[in-house]
Amino acid sequence: MMQYYNEWSWIFQIIFLVLFIVIFFYNQRIQLWMMQKQIEVAVRELEQMTKEGKDVLVKLINERGKPKEDPRPILNSLLDFFTVQPVDLDPAGIIYRLEHILDVRKSRWEQHVKQIAPAASRDVAANIEGTIEATSAVNMIFKIVRHYLLLGKKTKSLILIMQIQMQLPLIMQIAKAIFKALKSFSQGIPIGDSIGPLVVTTLVHDYKKQSPPKITRDYTKDITLYEMEIEGRNVFIIRATGPGATVGKPGEAIKKLVEEKEGKIARLIMVDAGLKLEGEKTGTVIEGVGAVIGGPGVEKYKIEESAGVKYSVPMDGIVIEEGQEDAYGTMVKDLVKSVPKAIEKIKNAILTRTVEGDNVIIAGIGNCCGIGD
Amino acid sequence: MSEVKYTTAAKILKVLGYILMMASVFLIMIGISGFFMGPIHPAIDPLYMLFSGLLLFMASLPILMMSQTGIVKPEFDVISLLRCSNADCKFTKGRKFEKDEYVFKELDEKCEKCNSNFYIAAIFEVERKPSKKKEEKTMNMKEVEKDSKQEESPAPKTPS
Numbered sequence: 320m321m322q323y324y325n326e327w328s329w330i331f332q333i334i335f336l337v338l339f340i341v342i343f344f345y346n347q348r349i350q351l352w353m354m355q356k357q358i359e360v361a362v363r364e365l366e367q368m369t370k371e372g373k374d375v376l377v378k379l380i381n382e383r384g385k386p387k388e389d390p391r392p393i394l395n396s397l398l399d400f401f402t403v404q405p406v407d408l409d410p411a412g413i414i415y416r417l418e419h420i421l422d423v424r425k426s427r428w429e430q431h432v433k434q435i436a437p438a439a440s441r442d443v444a445a446n447i448e449g450t451i452e453a454t455s456a457v458n459m460i461f462k463i464v465r466h467y468l469l470l471g472k473k474t475k476s477l478i479l480i481m482q483i484q485m486q487l488p489l490i491m492q493i494a495k496a497i498f499k500a501l502k503s504f505s506q507g508i509p510i511g512d513s514i515g516p517l518v519v520t521t522l523v524h525d526y527k528k529q530s531p532p533k534i535t536r537d538y539t540k541d542i543t544l545y546e547m548e549i550e551g552r553n554v555f556i557i558r559a560t561g562p563g564a565t566v567g568k569p570g571e572a573i574k575k576l577v578e579e580k581e582g583k584i585a586r587l588i589m590v591d592a593g594l595k596l597e598g599e600k601t602g603t604v605i606e607g608v609g610a611v612i613g614g615p616g617v618e619k620y621k622i623e624e625s626a627g628v629k630y631s632v633p634m635d636g637i638v639i640e641e642g643q644e645d646a647y648g649t650m651v652k653d654l655v656k657s658v659p660k661a662i663e664k665i666k667n668a669i670l671t672r673t674v675e676g677d678n679v680i681i682a683g684i685g686n687c688c689g690i691g692d
Numbered sequence: 693m694s695e696v697k698y699t700t701a702a703k704i705l706k707v708l709g710y711i712l713m714m715a716s717v718f719l720i721m722i723g724i725s726g727f728f729m730g731p732i733h734p735a736i737d738p739l740y741m742l743f744s745g746l747l748l749f750m751a752s753l754p755i756l757m758m759s760q761t762g763i764v765k766p767e768f769d770v771i772s773l774l775r776c777s778n779a780d781c782k783f784t785k786g787r788k789f790e791k792d793e794y795v796f797k798e799l800d801e802k803c804e805k806c807n808s809n810f811y812i813a814a815i816f817e818v819e820r821k822p823s824k825k826k827e828e829k830t831m832n833m834k835e836v837e838k839d840s841k842q843e844e845s846p847a848p849k850t851p852s
Contacts, residue, residue: 328727328728331724331727331728506770506789506791507792507793507794508770508789508815508817509794509795509814509815509816517795517814520795520796521813524796528779561794561795562794562795562797648817649768649770649816649817650814650815650816650817651816651817651818652816652817652818654816655773655814655816658814689794689795689815690794690795690796691794691795691796691797692796
């Protein structure tokens with residue numbers, strides 16, 4: 320009996336020795352292979368998202384834009400559209416150079432959308448533009464992840480593969496969130512980022528019976544201005560023009576309004592969505608000071624320069640906290656429930672920090688997709 | 693990112709798969725150690741233990757794979773919250789979002805209570821519950837209405 324087991328034990332010893340040598344010399348290769356497989360699965364998922372995004376886009380354009388020719392070639396070129404950032408070696412005046420580039424980019428996109436969807440209304444055209452931007456973002460993520468995967472495979476570099484694999488959960492989270500935004504834009508459903516305009520427009524609706532607002536559409540490009548009386552104050556409410564997926568240039572509008580009123584503004588209150596930290600509840604309303612606005616920084620600069628530096632207008636910020644997925648995705652119930660709380664904070668700011676007869680600006684910052692006037 | 697949710701059957705299969713896998717590893721270890729140090733009991737043949745372990749291991753793999761098919765993909769309904777345009781009535785109701793709707797759109801639909809027109813006060817998504825779809829949907833709507841009534845902003849004072 321012992322003889323039999325001794326014979327087998329030699330075989331197992333050899334197997335273990337071989338395994339030991341393989342793991343000793345090829346440990347990294349095995350690790351690399353396992354990480355590559357994970358990235359390959361993610362790349363397939365991203366490719367599928369891009370393909371689905373393009374399908375949604377083509378369907379939307381064919382349904383609402385009535386194109387005269389196949390929109391696919393123009394769409395494909397738009398998905399690879401690039402914007403070169405201004406040189407920052409000499410930072411003086413960089414904001415205005417950046418603004419110029421962004422304006423040119425915006426007008427080019429609008430021209431292309433008009434070309435591929437001639438029958439689309441202003442709002443539908445804005446939704447198509449938003450959908451193209453979201454598809455382009457998903458496409459870019461797909462191409463970058465695939466680039467690092469192929470480069471890592473080519474060079475057999477563990478560091479390249481490892482970097483992407485470790486960031487993969489976050490990358491996929493962003494990609495899925497943008498993909499959700501794509502679907503919302505295509506149907507004109509409000510997204511989480513639309514909470515700012517939703518809050519200020521609900522405020523207008525709450526008070527419109529006692530003080531019918533004077534509405535100026537296109538006060539500046541894609542921005543609507545409401546002038547009305549709230550709690551005895553002259554309130555100027557600024558938001559992007561909806562219900563198309565526009566963000567407008569709220570900074571430009573605030574600057575123009577402050578200049579028109581020669582700086583006689585008692586308070587500037589800005590309402591926007593803000594990213595929450597993990598563990599915080601979606602829809603929590605918090606307060607602070609400063610220009611509460613995201614984006615590349617052009618609009619923020621204009622507000623700080625005009626309202627802040629030139630006229631020393633005090634700036635209050637009200638932020639509705641949400642996760643990245645909620646900000647890009649369709650608006651969730653918790654955010655809708657935060658609207659009355661945000662309105663209460665605005666009212667409180669007006670009542671406690673201004674006096675009757677004062678001029679107050681309230682700006683609802685964010686994408687106006689699905690938020691009408 | 694939303695957490696992965698499993699159906700009850702998938703959860704049971706997953707637990708069963710892991711138990712089988714652990715048992716198989718245990719049997720394989722007993723089998724292999726038996727070859728080096730001799731069987732732990734004369735009646736236990738290491739070769740038999742080894743093969744039983746391998747068989748159990750192979751059985752656990754399809755069970756674990758099957759459990760992966762029971763991942764519940766969350767589905768969402770987009771709800772339009774309708775509110776009566778009469779400020780004194782404030783009646784609200786939720787229904788599924790329809791194409792071309794947007795927030796603050798005035799609707800032709802009339803309020804059941806005061807016959808004023810409805811407008812859309814909000815559009816948002818809610819997660820669809822997998823079971824008892826019809827009942828749940830009605831419940832979701834009721835919940836939406838209840839929430840909106842509870843958390844409604846106080847009406848502005850109308851100057852007399």
